[in-house]
Amino acid sequence: MKIVAKPIGVVSWTDVNGNINPVRFRITNEDESYSVIKIDKIICVDKEKLAGNNMLVYKCQSAIDGVEKLYEIKYEFNSCRWILFKI
Numbered sequence: 001m002k003i004v005a006k007p008i009g010v011v012s013w014t015d016v017n018g019n020i021n022p023v024r025f026r027i028t029n030e031d032e033s034y035s036v037i038k039i040d041k042i043i044c045v046d047k048e049k050l051a052g053n054n055m056l057v058y059k060c061q062s063a064i065d066g067v068e069k070l071y072e073i074k075y076e077f078n079s080c081r082w083i084l085f086k087i
Contacts, residue, residue: 001070001086008073010082020075022058027084037062053078
């Protein structure tokens with residue numbers, strides 16, 4: 001996987017215990033168009049502390065352009081931002 005570290009917009013839902021479950025995300029392409037990617041499977045969720053920022057790391061799998069790909073998205077608690085970290 002290659003590190004891209006791009007900000008993304010995510011649609012997610014939260015259960016009664018406060019667990020965040022991402023459903024799909026939107027990323028900006030090089031030509032300023034948008035691509036929406038549905039998250040087919042969440043493989044695992046880990047907690048990480050990077051430079052003093054607490055984050056949730058989601059390892060996911062989706063069909064992107066007809067090819068199954070693995071990637072990581074991160075949720076930063078302090079700023080409430082989502083990042084596509086690796087793809």
